[in-house]
Amino acid sequence: MVFADRTEAGRRLAAALEKYEPSHPVVLALPRGGVPVAAEIAQALGAPLDLLLVRKIGLPWQPELAIGAAVDGADPLIVRNEAIIAHSGVSEAEFQRACREEMAEIERRKARYLRGRARAPLAGRVVIVVDDGIATGATMKAALRAIRQRGPSKLVLAVPVAPADALAELRPEVDEIVCLDTPEPFDAIGYFYRDFSQVSDEEVIALLARFPTGQRPASG
Secondary structure, three states, X not given: OXXXXXXXXXXXXXXXXXXXXXXXXXXXXXXXXXXXXXXXHHHHHOOOEXXXXXXXXXXOOEEEEEEEEEEOOOOOEEEEOHHHHHHHOOOHHHHHHHHHHHHHHHHHHHHHHHOOOOOOOOOOOXXXXXXXXXXXXXXXXXXXXXXXXXXXXXXXXXXXXXOHHHHHHHHHHOOEEEEEEXXXXXXXXXXXXXXXXXXXXXXXXXXXXXXXXOOOOOOO
């Protein structure tokens, strides 16, 4: 399955999630790529849209290799990949320094994107977490664990495309997974979009402006 762009992927996902509309869910997007997808879902379900700010903590000399993840919240959560930390020989000081760098980036994005915007309450709500795809799932696992700690009544992961093995790793973290395609071989998320242009900060801000927290989205 190949999507024209993130907007089309979001519309297709929204159709697969329509059963949740009566539950008045909250839709959480991982920026930046997950926001256009999530906006279509929030529009279709009449749901509030909020951001789930999470950053991979990479090995200092191999940033693509995750040694943990940092997730924003009232009590920010740091998830550690102890096996890779031990195997790589990264020191605790190096790990903490990398944590501080990623938390600083989360704070930068929060200030730029949210600008004092009220956050959607999650306790007791159906929460749908959305991204434009999943590669390994390591960062998403940290994000889902952080949301679970905030007491949703049901936690749903919704993505257009992901490898089956990554979804199998994530299944224990959620109540339901909605994924439109699990191709093998997987390669990279961008292969499954005709237009996979980088989403800008300005686009994220504009999409959020259509969805005042706790209100039905504006049309357009």
